[in-house]
Amino acid sequence: MLASKRILLGITGGIAAYKTTFLTRLLIKAGAEVRIVMTESAGHFVSPLTLATLSRHEVLTDFVREEDGATDWNNHVELALWADLMLIAPATANTLSKMASGTCDNLLMACYLSAKCPVFFAPAMDLDMYKHPTTRTSLEKLEAFGNTMIPATSGELASGLEGEGRMAEPEEIVRHLEESLLARLPWRGKxxxxxxxxxxxxxxxxxxxxxxxxxxxxxxxxxxxxxxxxxxxxxxxxxxxxxxxxxxxxxxxxxxxxxxxxxxxxxxxxxxxxxxxxxxxxxxxxxxxxxxxxxxxxxxxxxxxxxxxxxxxxxxxxxxxxxxxxxxxxxxxxxxxxxxxxxxxxxxxxxxxxxxxxxxxxxxxxxxxxxxxxxxxxxxxxxxxxxxxxxxxxxxxxxxx
Incomplete structure (x- = not known):
């Protein structure tokens, strides 16, 4: 289901960002073309160079880039129109709140607000944050917008606690994408x-x-x-x-x-x-x-x-x-x-x-x-x-x- 699909992967600043190296590799192996947009804080958890090597595309973090004295900009509208689907993983509590309210203060959020393709998001945070009313409200709003949540799982968290809030494993995310895409196809079952x-x-x-x-x-x-x-x-x-x-x-x-x-x-x-x-x-x-x-x-x-x-x-x-x-x-x-x-x-x-x-x-x-x-x-x-x-x-x- 992912063969030849163009996937825009958004990575935000949570410890689960380290899993996106494995996720990117699985998407590429499934035949997808992957381009990556990161928030600035995501770079503290996973190397843009590693992700660029795996995806075979430059990893983008800001609206403007400067190289050899030349200034260029990353066109968020063009990126959003390029994608067959957008996946935000991990989606932190902060990013979920921005998505729900329409706060546009970074390149990733600009791409999200410009997206016309299906949008998937995989929440990742500590259990109390995941259960907080503001987070639940954000999740409900995003699903009401037509976005698809890949639910967090239970397990050991970075805080040392055990509970719900752990980002779904890369294999589970890929499976969820494939099943969701299949369900949307017009000739499914024929x-x-x-x-x-x-x-x-x-x-x-x-x-x-x-x-x-x-x-x-x-x-x-x-x-x-x-x-x-x-x-x-x-x-x-x-x-x-x-x-x-x-x-x-x-x-x-x-x-x-x-x-x-x-x-x-x-x-x-x-x-x-x-x-x-x-x-x-x-x-x-x-x-x-x-x-x-x-x-x-x-x-x-x-x-x-x-x-x-x-x-x-x-x-x-x-x-x-x-x-x-x-x-x-x-x-x-x-x-x-x-x-x-x-x-x-x-x-x-x-x-x-x-x-x-x-x-x-x-x-x-x-x-x-x-x-x-x-x-x-x-x-x-x-x-x-x-x-x-x-x-x-x-x-x-x-x-x-």
Whole structure:
């Protein structure tokens, strides 16, 4: 859940600040990008140099910085807009009070007041401070603002006392962030079935019928759906692409028949089905057991039609939203609409090989999304990652009605 997330970590002046070295390391290992803002007093408890080394970013403590006679400023608005989430840990009683009242007397508070992203905070203080009415009031106000508290735990405190007020351990903070982010994702609990890549239909042990599909579009769709919290089953033909995400199960197949069998076995419990694979339309009627020798001037192959995977799946749908792809070279929209109707799809994604920069192998694509109610939305040439998000947004707008 934290992979590729941009996290703004705010550290305040409490003994628990020493744990932020471990916390930063865990966030980085989870795939997040971390930038750190510290209060001046936090520097008494943990070294900015250590945190800068771990985060691979300069640690910021003040609005203004001077280097080699030049004066620059740290833009708190820019920092706040950069972040996907903000985490303040430890959050001392003093900082909690400032957050609740809107007191803005340091860079960290300016970032907090500018933040439009989800804000998490992990209180840390002695037990009497944690239970004091003013602290409880601050906590209630912050949660009323929509901020998320990562509760303090009980244990040995810096004062030598035992009780509540100890900052949650770094592992617990990371787990809390992941669970909270997952709960906020729009497709949490959904199952998405995606086909991707080409299929290879063997002629003999060394030759096959295939196409130039790289599988990139299907894999980007899988990543986008997983980033929205969906459980993804990705059935891929031969492709060099990788799907390294805990919510993606990638099933590798070779032929159209293999792909259909794998897709059918996961179709019944799918909520959304996207057929992004470039399936070979035909296969050899017979596969030769031995390599065909080059003896004649010509070679004749008898071909038979492969099953239409997305049409076969759509014919048995029971509430699934089924989306196909149409790669066309002429009469693009007309042909796409005909496929949409004939295959009983809910929507079809049209892309044309005539669009410069779009199509097989590249990192960009230009598509139009057409639904069964004749609605069409066309997009500009974009990266395939952006195209995948556009497609999911169009699907979500229709299944959320």
């Amino acid at each position: 199952h998405v079935l995606i086909t991707a890549g080409p299929t290879f239909e063997p002629i003999d042990p060394v030759r096959f019928i295939g196409n130039h599909s790289s599988g990139k579009m299907g894999f980007e769709l899988a990543r986008a759906a997983a980033s929205w919290g969906a459980r993804v089953t990705l059935v891929s033909g031969p492709s060099q692409e990788q799907a390294n995400h805990p919510l993606i199960t990638c099933l590798r197949v070779q032929t159209a028949s293999d792909m259909l069998e794998a897709a059918q076995s996961h179709f019944s419990d799918a909520d959304v089905v996207i057929g992004a694979a470039a399936v070979s339309d035909y296969r050899p009627a017979e596969t030769q057991e031995q390599k065909i020798k080059k003896t004649a001037e010509t070679l004749r192959l008898d071909l038979v039609k492969n099953p239409d995977i997305i049409q076969t799946l759509a014919s048995g749908k029971q509430g699934q939203f089924v989306v196909g792809f149409a790669l066309e070279t002429e009469n693009e929209e007309e042909n796409a609409r005909e496929k949409l109707r004939r295959k009983q799809l809910d929507a079809i994604v049209l892309n044309s090989l005539r669009d410069p920069g779009a199509g097989f192998g590249g990192d960009r694509n230009k598509v139009s999304f057409i639904d069964k109610n004749s609605g069409i939305k066309s997009f500009e040439l974009k990266s395939k990652a952006d195209v995948a998000r556009d497609i999911l947004r169009e699907i979500d707008a229709r299944i959320s009605k």
